[in-house]
Amino acid sequence: MSYFKHHVFICCNQRAEGEACCANFGTPELLGKMKDKVKALGLAGEGQVRINKAGCLGRCDDGPVMVVYPEETWYSFVDEEDLDEIVAEHLLNGRVVERLKI
Amino acid sequence: MSYFKHHVFICCNQRAEGEACCANFGTPELLGKMKDKVKALGLAGEGQVRINKAGCLGRCDDGPVMVVYPEETWYSFVDEEDLDEIVAEHLLNGRVVERLKI
Secondary structure (H helix, E strand, O other): OOOOOEEEEEEOOOOOOOOOOHHHHOHHHHHHHHHHHHHHOOOEOOOOEEEEEEOOOOOHHHOOEEEEEOOOEEEEOOOHHHHHHHHHHHHHHOOOOHHHEO | OOOOOEEEEEEOOOOOOOOOOHHHHOHHHHHHHHHHHHHHOOOEOOOOEEEEEEOOOOOHHHOOEEEEEOOOEEEEOOOHHHHHHHHHHHHHHOOOOHHHEO
8 A cells, every 4th residue: 555645746946046947936835735735635644645845856848847646647737726626636536637737 | 658767755854953854864965876876877867767855755753765656665774875775776677675665
């Protein structure tokens, strides 16, 4: 059994001013919001969901990005609505959000 | 096909002074060394291996820890020798290092 059913890594990499990076899109704040949403649904913790901060995930052209393991689903997202959909569909019901998938 | 064959996340979380955390074991430096090793072997990049910095992975009692996805293998490691073994066995040859597995 997986230690976490869904282990989400969100790129929070901040590059020097002027350089493109996920953090320029506010990912550190969005990460905090996603953590709160998962916690509020009682989904956080061992055997369930973990939302994790990550350094550069190496897919900057598609940023901001996250990856959900072990199923290995990559998403590009822009705002809280996208996060809501990923939480409600993928994390709660195991359905991939095709419109955000990369 | 996986975007990365082996996606390694190393906890580099630094807590306030006195609190237990992976960074106290020098994980940020070990991460850099592991990146260098993987690069030197020509294993880094899309379709191959990525070594990623991560925030707290939630397994502090076993720290310092890393997780390799999508196969989801968790390791506890202490020094460069452990990293060498993980690189040579797991990342290069796909064999889990049982003595370090948690």
